[in-house]
Amino acid sequence: MNLDALADFNRVAADGGFSRASRRTGRPKATLSRRVRELENALGVRLIERDGKRFRLTEDGAALYQRTADLLNEVEEAGRMIAEGLDRPRGVLRVSAPILFSHSQLGRLAADFCRRYPEVRIEAVAEDRYVDLMAESFDVAIRVNPRAVDGDLLGRRIMRDHMVLVATPDLSRPPARELTRFPAVVVAAEREDAIWHLEGDGWTGTVEPYPVMRLPSYLVVRDAVLAGVGVALLPNTLAADEVAAGRLASWGAVPKREVEIWALHTSRRLVSRKVQAFMDFLVARFAASEYS
Incomplete structure (x- = not known):
């Protein structure tokens, strides 16, 4: 079932006609009519009786509207809540970091970040192995001198050392x-x-x-x-x-023993707000130091 067509059917049913639904939503009447017809064809039943200016839901149409109207409203509300939530960082942020960086830097960094973003909870793992961010569900990995195999990741250098x-x-x-x-x-x-x-x-x-x-x-x-x-x-x-x-x-x-420390995340099209905030925080934290 095409959920977009179902949503248009519910709009028409709620407003009691194609013209009213068109005026309220700003969607062309012809588009609404076509989408309802597509839904009828997909279900193999008639949902709306069209007879001149009269508008009436069929028995099947009324049953479908009663069963799906509240569900679609909940889906739309959930979408709005998630979209609004993306405006501020929140949720669990899983971080993998080398042992030395974890013991010398990560505690203070995590505390300051969580004070700034109290809706984020950091879960960090201190280990020197290369983790698979996607397979092991890490949001960010701190790595020393990242190797070429990290080419499928996005990242920013946060500090240098020697x-x-x-x-x-x-x-x-x-x-x-x-x-x-x-x-x-x-x-x-x-x-x-x-x-x-x-x-x-x-x-x-x-x-x-x-x-x-x-x-x-x-x-x-x-x-x-x-x-x-x-x-x-x-x-x-x-x-x-x-x-x-x-x-x-x-x-x-020791010349030629320079060290670069990077923060990396997966190259997804939409980076979560918590990851973006943590990346920006790390870069800003070290920007003013001698190790930037």
Whole structure:
């Protein structure tokens, strides 16, 4: 059954004629008549008796109108409510984010966003794997250096970062332009044959890390290097507060180890208001920072 034709039939039935329905809705009388005729043909019954100026519903027409009028009104009302609701963000927003970003950033971000949009409830999952947004029903994924396979997603870069080599202040930085071997705390994914070339404050140097610990995340690496175990390569966002407080010293940045963090969502034609609001919020939050 064509619901548009059914809606036109109900308009005509409610107004008691094609002319009245045409005047009230602004739809041409001929269009209304054609749609009712299409509905009659589809159902195989006559719904309206047309005899000159007289208008009368048949028994089948009256039964159809009585059974469907309230239902169509409810459908139209639901559509209006949904359309009006799209003007403000609301509902559950499911977010996937890397563990480091989740632990260092996401808590404050989520709290501020929900204060601004109290009808949104954030459900976040902290994990470093690549989730399938559509298959796993995520609205937004935060990803570090998104790979080419993400080409079916839309997104915006929200921040940049770079890697710095840090150590406790009692450990001296090596002489410039020399290769120096140091005990190091590294993440599990770091290459066995890694060589770190450093630049900073007019100084350049090269460090060959000798891993004394391989740990699962940069957060754990930071805690270990604070304990004085050795040097460590950390994202600047994670090391900056410790360096500013004097608990760690930065020996320099590692060129070509820049990091971009993106927020991604599926490339649907109509992006939900809650997703659009969260994307705009993230971009605005980091725009004024040194990491934008």
